[in-house]
Amino acid sequence: MSGFFYEQDADPAALDGQRVAVVGYGNQGRPWALNLRDSGVSVSVHVRADESRDQAVADGFEAAGIGSASAADVVCVLVPDDAIPGLGLSPRPEALTIVASGYTLAFDRFTPGGDIAMVAPRMLGPEVRRCYTEGVGFITAVGVHQDVTGTAEPRMLAVAKAIGGLRQGAISMTPHQEAVLDLAVEQLLSPALTHVNATFAMVMLELGIPLEAITTELFYSGEVERNYRLLREEGFVTQLNHHSPASQYGQLSRRGRFDHLDVGTTMRELAGEIASGRFADEWDTESAAGAPRLNELRDQHAGEMMKALEADLRTKLGPNSGPAIATPGG
Secondary structure, eight states: OOOEEOGGGOOGGGGTTOOEEEEOOSTTHHHHHHHHHHTTOOEEEEOOSSHHHHHHHHTTOEEEOSGGGGGSSEEEEOSOGGGGGGGOOOOOTTOEEEESSSHHHHTTSOOOSSEEEEEEESSOHHHHHHHHHTTOOOOEEEEEEEOSSSOHHHHHHHHHHHTTTTTTOEEEOOHHHHHHHHHHIIIIIHHHHHHHHHHHHHHHHHTTOOHHHHHIIIIITSHHHHHHHHHHHHOHHHHHTTSOHHHHHHHHHTTTTTTTSOHHHHHHHHHHHHHHTHHHHHHHHHHHTTOHHHHHHHHHHHSHHHHHHHHHHHHHSSTTOSOOOOOTTO
16 A cells, blocks of 8 residues: 655655755756745755756746756656766765656666655646646655655655645655556556557457547547546546446446457556566667667558548647638738
8 A cells, every 4th residue: 555645744854954956957956846846845956057047047046057956965867778877977965856756766777865756746847837836736656765864755745735736645655656657557458458448449350440430439529538627636436427327327237348359468568568678778779779669660550541531530629620711801
């Protein structure tokens, strides 16, 4: 059973007198830095001398090179996982290093000294800022990976609270658990759902349903994502009442009809590759070679033909659909 943390479990005083460095100023770095500052934390930004540093300065931050982050008391490393090992960071023995993803810690790609913790928002980077400014916060996965000073947890929780990550609660996880779950959604669940959707589309086409209507039902209408939102906000039992009796009967009475399909064996095989670190090794090799297979797969599954099909459908259905309306004098 996992443990949970809330705002009352965090003491902002744990960061009193602490110099907090944010490494990176992109999808996660900028929202973290802004949220930390708005929560009263002393923050400096550490990035390469590029447009991200210009943005940090424009936002009113003290900005410096990445190497100088190692002198801080708390180092929040907020760059893509692939880039972390090559940063050359060497935090002081009494410092706390925080990552926003368990990947590099789980698979021994990053092993700094001192305290190490994970604060992983279950939210896209820009939404970390939006949820903070709206006052709603977001759910977070947190965990102490290494505690040398005895202060890793209180400092970790103080950072999590300052970015808005305890307002909806945080779940305690090890970096390995977080990384396996994150990768499993991408490598087990996403391919399985893609296969199910493709099979569903094929069966509907056989029944004479137009492809445009099928894709609209699956995602373009937004109905599925709104149903998932109701699942999040109300739970399965309550949201079920929004469906007609016929819908409820159809959903519930047909449960189990696919149970004979052995999806679990393939999922366990893929999960084993993730948990053992074999996927991390595979990706290191692919990345070092310039990602030739990734580029091939993009062309195959998300190439120009698919792009054109989607663009055409978006002109026919959705918020950007319909004939252009002439403006007076136009």
